[in-house]
Amino acid sequence: MIVAENLRKTFPGKGKKAQPVVAVDNVSFTAHDGQITGLLGPNGAGKTTTLRMLYTLMQPETGQVEVDGFDATTQADAVRRVLGVLPDARGVYKRLTARENIAYFGKLQGLSDAEIAERTRLLAAALQMEDFLDRQTEGFSQGQRTKTAIARALVHDPRNVILDEPTNGLDVMTTRGLREFLKQLRAEGRCVIFSSHIMQEVAALCDRIVIIAQGRVMAEGTPDELRAKAGTENLEDAFVQLIGTEEGLHA
Amino acid sequence: MNIRTARKIGFFSTMFTVMKKELLDFSRDRKTLALTLLMGPLIYPIIMLGMGKLTEMRMRTQLEKPLEIAIVGKERAPNLVGFLASQGITAMKAPPKDVEAAIRAQDADVALVIDKDFGKDWAAGTPARVSVVTDSTRRNADIPVGRVTAALETYGQAVGGMRLVARGINPGVTRAIGVDRKDLATPEAKRGVLLSVIMPLILLILAFIGGAHLSMDTTAGERERQSLEPLLATPAPRSGLVSGKMLAAACVGVTSLVLTLLAFKLSANLAGGGMARMMDVSFLAMGKMLLVLLPLVIIGTALLTFISANAKSMKEAQAHMTWLLFVPMLPAYALMAYPLKDTQLWQYAVPFLSQNQLLGKISRGESPSAEQWAVYLAASLALAAVLWLAAVWRYKQEKLAISG
Numbered sequence: 176m177i178v179a180e181n182l183r184k185t186f187p188g189k190g191k192k193a194q195p196v197v198a199v200d201n202v203s204f205t206a207h208d209g210q211i212t213g214l215l216g217p218n219g220a221g222k223t224t225t226l227r228m229l230y231t232l233m234q235p236e237t238g239q240v241e242v243d244g245f246d247a248t249t250q251a252d253a254v255r256r257v258l259g260v261l262p263d264a265r266g267v268y269k270r271l272t273a274r275e276n277i278a279y280f281g282k283l284q285g286l287s288d289a290e291i292a293e294r295t296r297l298l299a300a301a302l303q304m305e306d307f308l309d310r311q312t313e314g315f316s317q318g319q320r321t322k323t324a325i326a327r328a329l330v331h332d333p334r335n336v337i338l339d340e341p342t343n344g345l346d347v348m349t350t351r352g353l354r355e356f357l358k359q360l361r362a363e364g365r366c367v368i369f370s371s372h373i374m375q376e377v378a379a380l381c382d383r384i385v386i387i388a389q390g391r392v393m394a395e396g397t398p399d400e401l402r403a404k405a406g407t408e409n410l411e412d413a414f415v416q417l418i419g420t421e422e423g424l425h426a
Numbered sequence: 427m428n429i430r431t432a433r434k435i436g437f438f439s440t441m442f443t444v445m446k447k448e449l450l451d452f453s454r455d456r457k458t459l460a461l462t463l464l465m466g467p468l469i470y471p472i473i474m475l476g477m478g479k480l481t482e483m484r485m486r487t488q489l490e491k492p493l494e495i496a497i498v499g500k501e502r503a504p505n506l507v508g509f510l511a512s513q514g515i516t517a518m519k520a521p522p523k524d525v526e527a528a529i530r531a532q533d534a535d536v537a538l539v540i541d542k543d544f545g546k547d548w549a550a551g552t553p554a555r556v557s558v559v560t561d562s563t564r565r566n567a568d569i570p571v572g573r574v575t576a577a578l579e580t581y582g583q584a585v586g587g588m589r590l591v592a593r594g595i596n597p598g599v600t601r602a603i604g605v606d607r608k609d610l611a612t613p614e615a616k617r618g619v620l621l622s623v624i625m626p627l628i629l630l631i632l633a634f635i636g637g638a639h640l641s642m643d644t645t646a647g648e649r650e651r652q653s654l655e656p657l658l659a660t661p662a663p664r665s666g667l668v669s670g671k672m673l674a675a676a677c678v679g680v681t682s683l684v685l686t687l688l689a690f691k692l693s694a695n696l697a698g699g700g701m702a703r704m705m706d707v708s709f710l711a712m713g714k715m716l717l718v719l720l721p722l723v724i725i726g727t728a729l730l731t732f733i734s735a736n737a738k739s740m741k742e743a744q745a746h747m748t749w750l751l752f753v754p755m756l757p758a759y760a761l762m763a764y765p766l767k768d769t770q771l772w773q774y775a776v777p778f779l780s781q782n783q784l785l786g787k788i789s790r791g792e793s794p795s796a797e798q799w800a801v802y803l804a805a806s807l808a809l810a811a812v813l814w815l816a817a818v819w820r821y822k823q824e825k826l827a828i829s830g
Contacts, residue, residue, distance in 0.1 A: 227828070230659050231659070232827045232828070233827075234824060252434070252661050253661075255659060255660060255661035256661045258659075262655045262656050263655070264653070264655040264656065265652065265656065266648075266652030266653035266656075268447075268451055268653060269651075270451050270454040271451060271454075275447075275450070279443070282439075282443040283435060283440060283443060283657075283660045283661075284435065284660060285434065285435035285661075311454075324656065328656065
């Protein structure tokens with residue numbers, strides 16, 4: 176379970192006398208185990224910054240993050256061990272094979288060789304990556320790279336999974352496969368958070384949706400709750416009304 | 427799920443995991459690997475053998491070949507011209523009209539102008555004037571000029587001596603002191619002097635930035651390729667991550683140093699006796715040099731890692747190479763301008779100067795004292811530790827992780 180409370184983050188503005196930019200302002204939400212929580216918002220809404228605070232790469236200025244009861248600031252190591260993260264930056268080492276990429280992260284998570292081999296087998300099957308598992312990742316397609324990055328993020332079998340725009344740049348078939356994979360993670364009882372700027376995708380997958388725009392949480396709830404809140408039948412209309420723009424409706 | 431309980435991963439296992447991965451990654455990049463490892467070992471013998479060959483060629487052609495020079499007014503001093511010819515210095519059949527212009531234009535290295543009154547002065551027993559015309563800034567004229575002046579002096583002394591004898595005086599009385607100069611340096615040893623300046627320099631540069639590609643690539647490059655953020659999101663201790671990267675770069679640096687030292691030994695043996703006499707190329711000396719250079723390898727990789735972690739891009743990190751390349755050379759140039767005796771202890775605490783002095787000492791076959799070793803190792807390892815801590819500190823900063 177991941178709990179975010181009153182997160183705030185500002186960045187220094189560029190140039191002299193520039194005002195600091197408030198990237199995330201008072202963001203709170205809770206992501207439960209066995210559920211997929213979607214962070215929905217247009218580009219530049221502060222989704223990536225919020226996620227970075229969740230996976231301990233950034234310190235929030237105010238507020239706190241708790242993952243499975245561990246505090247992200249004071250117990251960052253414990254949080255990192257129970258988290259699997261697919262960051263916005265998902266570069267893989269191009270001179271290593273997909274399997275070696277995964278094994279490297281397994282080692283850094285403290286797994287034994289046998290555990291790494293077993294997890295790699297399971298993840299490769301679930302992500303359908305067996306046929307390119309032993310190839311060097313140089314020349315991989317975007318989908319193959321993303322799958323490699325997801326597998327390496329989950330090699331230590333984490334209870335909590337954070338994915339930053341996982342379907343970005345993927346074709347329809349790969350996206351479908353990925354959705355099935357996320358549902359599988361949910362069925363295993365994990366807490367899954369993913370961010371997206373595509374409404375349809377969030378609607379298709381999520382148990383709970385957190386709508387973020389301009390660094391603030393505009394609305395939070397199940398799809399039904401959001402429809403009720405906006406007073407519309409249709410989730411798309413609800414989204415437009417809640418963030419006050421049509422941006423992000425069309426992928 | 428959750429069959430595996432999360433466990434801690436220690437500093438050392440992180441460091442070795444990262445080092446192994448970086449070396450594996452690097453070893454698959456064949457071209458860069460070959461360039462990094464073989465450049466030093468190949469350049470060294472080329473400089474050593476090539477420069478030796480060039481010096482030798484110059485010596486041979488200019489010392490032994492009959493020298494033909496322009497002599498203006500040779501009809502005024504036939505005896506002198508005859509004497510010069512017996513010394514292998516012959517007069518040109520058709521000397522240029524304007525010898526000064528010819529020398530300025532580098533058509534001739536040296537010319538003799540025999541004074542109009544040479545015959546009269548000679549007969550009167552007053553000094554008969556002969557001018558040696560030359561350009562002293564041209565180094566390739568050194569040897570011809572030396573030969574001509576030496577021959578003139580010999581001739582002058584011989585004739586002067588005979589005049590004294592003719593007057594019944596022992597010519598020895600005019601020489602209050604008999605100064606004889608003996609230059610024991612062989613041509614090989616002279617080549618050695620040059621190399622003993624160049625060798626520490628090459629080794630210093632190589633040790634300092636030999637692993638540069640790897641240090642930059644594993645920090646600035648990794649961030650640019652967007653694989654640093656996932657790496658930093660793992661529970662592996664940051665100090666272990668950065669140490670592993672530095673260790674990998676240091677391994678590459680040391681390997682290239684060892685290869686260079688071996689190439690150096692090999693080419694010193696190939697180049698012949700004088701070189702080996704001039705410089706100590708035993709395995710013990712090589713081992714000592716390696717010990718001198720090891721702290722420098724750590725200093726270099728730590729500094730480069732720190733710089734790369736501060737740079738916004740690989741390009742920015744690489745832009746630092748210009749001054750980094752000059753830093754090791756500064757003490758060598760300073761020493762050329764202001765030679766210091768390598769006895770004072772403070773010199774062994776100054777980075778680059780200390781390595782320079784130590785390498786020079788070792789290559790001359792001297793042994794640094796225990797005190798000098800102690801000061802050197804303490805100072806350089808302390809600096810390495812400080813830079814290492816700076817790199818670790820930088821890796822713990824939030825800004826590092828975020829690319830673009």
